[in-house]
Amino acid sequence: MQRQAVRPTAAAALALAPLTLAMALAFAPRPGQAQEAADGLQLDQVVVTGSSTRSTKMKQSLSVSSMDGEQLSKSGATSAAELLRAVPGVRSESSGGEGNANITVRGVPLSAGGSRYVQIQEDGLPLLLFGDIAFGTADQFLRADANTERLEVLRGGSASTLASNSPGGLVNFISKTGSEQGGSLGLTAGLDRRLWRIDADYGASLGKGGSFHLGGFQRIGEGGRPTGQNLESGGQLKANITQKFQGTDLSGYVRLSLKALDDKTPSLMPVPVTVSNGKINTIAGIDPRSAFFITPSLARDLSFNKDGAYTASNTRDGLHVKSTAIGFESGLELGNGLSLEEKFRKSSNSGRFIALFPADNANNGRAAFFTGTLFNTSLDNLDNVFNDLKLSKTFAAGDGGKATLVGGLFYGQQNVAQTWFWNQYNLTLSGNNAQVVDASGKPTSAAVAQGWSTWGGCCTRSWDVQYTQTSPYAALAWERGPLNLDLSLRRDEQKAHGYTLAGDNAAQRWDAASQQRVDYKVAHTSYSLGANFALSRDLALFGRASNGVAFSADRLLYGNPLDGSVPIAVNEIDQVEAGAKWRGQGLSLFATLFNARTKESNYEVTTQKFTANKYEASGLELEAAYAIGNFRLNAGATFTHARIQASNDASVVGKKPRRQADFVYQLSPAYSLGDVELGAALIGSGKSYGDDGNSITMPAYTVVNAFVNYQLNAKTQLSLSANNLFNALAYTEIEGDGHAARALTGRTLRASVKFEF
Template structure:
């Protein structure tokens, strides 16, 4: 399979033997990002933006909405993951609860149906990390890490993102690496002051010759992490390098990345809730605080389940989210006559695993309720392992001071192969026409994405206990019949009706020619772009959920004692002789039209209308959208989901202040497992900054009204606000910087939202405060202290229950509690 990808790459990657600079240095670019102001000191600095556009251009001459975060600012936010960085981009809804991946990310009211980043694309150095940002258990952010090699994060919202990237109608977030322009490097040592983490980052770059430069860097870290697991849940690192050769008219760059990193997935945990659905009061349960505790435990070292060959296997649960990437790529630009050609290519061998705990709604609660559901009247609990192994729990109602028992599903998936190969080639030319400049761009995008994953869930009982010490529990019937085996009630998704034991073995191809025209004369810039995506989905899937006589449960002597116990009758297997094919094609058209008018040197107005799409991948398999007999589309409209958007705004950029105000409107269709919907959203987005002497303030806010306008499956949701959609989200970062000191805070807030699409249970709004202090001991030595969630706010980001259950216990995902870290940085 990978040989096929390499042959494909060789055929399209380097169509010419001359290379040159990237789009940010195209001849019509006003001034490159990071360059000096013009000779006229009265004029504000012009900045180029190159993500999701044809060519770099000053933002006040472009009909787009963008944001940029520099490395120096990102470090102050105290992010514990890349999704926490994204929270500081206006318009961005980044549900950063899960750790180093598996975050739900959206933009401008576009829905988050089943997690991931569906309608926007996460990129690294101008190419997607994965073609689809919401692959189940393999979301794109899981394979991204921020370290000292990161130069900048650029984001484009709406606009031309629809036509200059595939599967990105909502926008693009691009992590841009350092490439050795600045001579020197840095080493940074970081430790947690109130949690266990030890990390080293390094970066170094510079010139080898006048025309050859390089950059290398990465990180390594180890420790338990921000929440208690009972073991080192964080372990691994990243190494990146690039080499750039410049010459007259351009450059060629080779780069690579090696990532091998383990981190936990902070999933749902029990919270007590009182009050009403409209006005709930949430609180932690005794002995367990989800801000600092998890359902991971030193007593949950393994999952036992059938592998993809129906062989019983032990899986190391301390792996958590194990992300592995080996990638190599190149980018170049060269000139052919008056045309500037830009080429980008990357081959990424991506794999790993996902091992996390999931607490089923209404199935985790008071011990008497849980034992009654699964063991019947009079069922008895005992410890399956830990220091009290074998001891009967005589007072379940007072267990650990909370009396709770968790029916835990072990969400366990092997990400066997998520290989991604991408090539993007484009050519641009500028003509002088009628006193203005006409810029034409044409390109072709080619990508291949493998999705080969195996899901092997299991079901266990746990006590609800913090500090990584939750033991597994055994359940015995009133008649003395053991219903569990070493804490395992079933070796499948027993608590979910034995559903979703799945194997995906699929390949997706993406092809997209695209073109744009932009005419800039005087104060007016008007342009349009178009893209035609067409692709294929090929492969096969396995699972009893496909029906047609496919079975998924058997009996198996797990412990080899010659006796089949009750738990051993609940062993899930794959119907390996009955695969369902995946075999369909799709195509859709995207376009974008925009106009910008420069009212003055420091102000412009713009408007844009766009239509884009997102091809659906694994999320529509195992559904009635795909014919399980021949793999064709049973519903052709399910192959992709269109997004139409309109936006208009004003931009102001002065010497000491900037302000960008944009109104937006969007209509979206959504096809997913168990979903067939349409949405509408509108609102206004603000971004601004002020700088006076040592004081600086950056701020952003987004007001959104969103609505479900159609639901083919659950008509009662029509007219409701989509889940998790708050009316207002905001970010504010004030800071004071002197020669030696920088001190400031980063405020991140949201108003209330609904836990589900039924507009039932509300999740309260919250404001998280991150603080930072930097002291420059010398010009080359800096000491920093960063606090994330300084006031230890209980911030509920997601709740599994959509109404208050009778038990008064909901399963929720929360932000990390307070974590304080200290860093010592040496520059050289």
């Protein structure tokens, strides 16, 4: 049902301001030191993500972080989702492997997989219209490689009005375009896990304003866990060509881009554990940091496809994604303060998700085997088309003031078609050498239950739905002296057309009588209002209030009728934030106080439950950078007080949302000594609860990634890196009944050589 929004007020934002001002003044530079201010947080960098005007971080009333290519390479991250763990305010559970990560911001709940409230973009357009498609999350179709110039991450702010389905924030991976001539060739080898990978990129001028960039990677290996099989296989190729032009009446650029991704990586699921007095305990023979149950004993799975025929799948394919995309982009200065921006991309996305999910924990580890449900999900069609057209007019306003009026139209069409058929298998309690057995414990290759009957036959499904979203938006920005103000509005209108189908357990085929029509419309108007005031060149205060929505796609299917006869539930966030930005004496600091209220409806696959909850989270987000001599330090911390305010399960009201720690932090020190550079990235989390009832505690942890670089000559660098250097056992999630939990992968070591040219 549609719920009445609770709007933040200006008074709420003002209530946060005194503490923010006191913090800012406490760090204010002494007279005469402004020119010595460091800019480790790149506060003079122009923000292009979630901003109505192109201005610097220092002038924007936004909480935005950026990482350049060098920072990305030194993070020790092995996936795009793991990169985000280094960003303050972002909660990224990267324990699922290369994709299928859970991502949110600032205490906004993670009640479903994926990134419901955070949109992941590539060059300013979404990878998928929805971030929480079951088994088809946006990060699966993204690979951060040598093509990436930088990463921008916006928390809160105008993300709700300048993009769709992104009230929590925006994550934008920005590609190189050949504006700087040169390239690189990198070779990486696993030292404790079989891995061979090659990365390459090159960009250059074509003369007369033209440039190009081409790059990608190819790899083969067993993945981050000791699987003994080549489960990583594939790569990516990206290319773009840009033409800039300068005329009397018209100037700007046009760009054509291409992308081809075909990659297989292992999908990492929770493993059987036990819980005693609220504490998670491992089971003998199963290490959550390394266990992987897709062994040669479970090499083939027979499933039922959308066309009504059985098909055999190679279980070693794991997460197999295919994506081809073509894009067009232009930015034109039309004269008299008028500018036009156009972004277009058409993508063809498909693949398969295969992973084993424990259905029990072998009677608390006392039995010889456990039963696992093999999530064999065909990503039949996740194709999409996106277009974002924006017209801006800048003009004089007031005594020395300047205003920019922006009008835009976003159009998106997203297909969501999947087929689920989940057989069940019995497997022995051996983390990396599990054997398939029958009910008596004898070796077999057969399933103990076919997908028709798994979990009561709930999840043999096939659907094909097309979602069309049209979103006009407008913004007004005004600047005069030290003051910047902005207001933006967005109207999201979505239509859904398609069908759902369920399996017939008795007849073991698709049940034509079960077909349900999907045909509905839903709409929402969002807003964002912000102000930024510069007290000096190196100190600024800002505040913002915003409201936004995230529409759901497949999470609504197989529940209430979706034929337009009943209201459609939406997921809504109201936010206020106030903060300060300061730099000086080798230090730069970003501090933001925030409050977020969330109202959502959700369906969770593994529990088969529909929920409707309200949440509230308040906290403090800190980001800092410091440099002195050869030493550099980037740091971040987020303090969060979050509670469930209302729920259809009254027993969880007043409890902490699942997996939400009160305190998380990031530290990235680095020191250069001649041709040698030593560095690390520490990611820490306080304890949290694994369930909304707060009965299972996930302990605090610190994960350390480290690297050593040696500059052999001006163009050649040797590197050693370790991910999870101290092999920390870091749980990121546990099932509500405590039978299975997922943890970050244990220690992995790599060596690489990089040639620049």
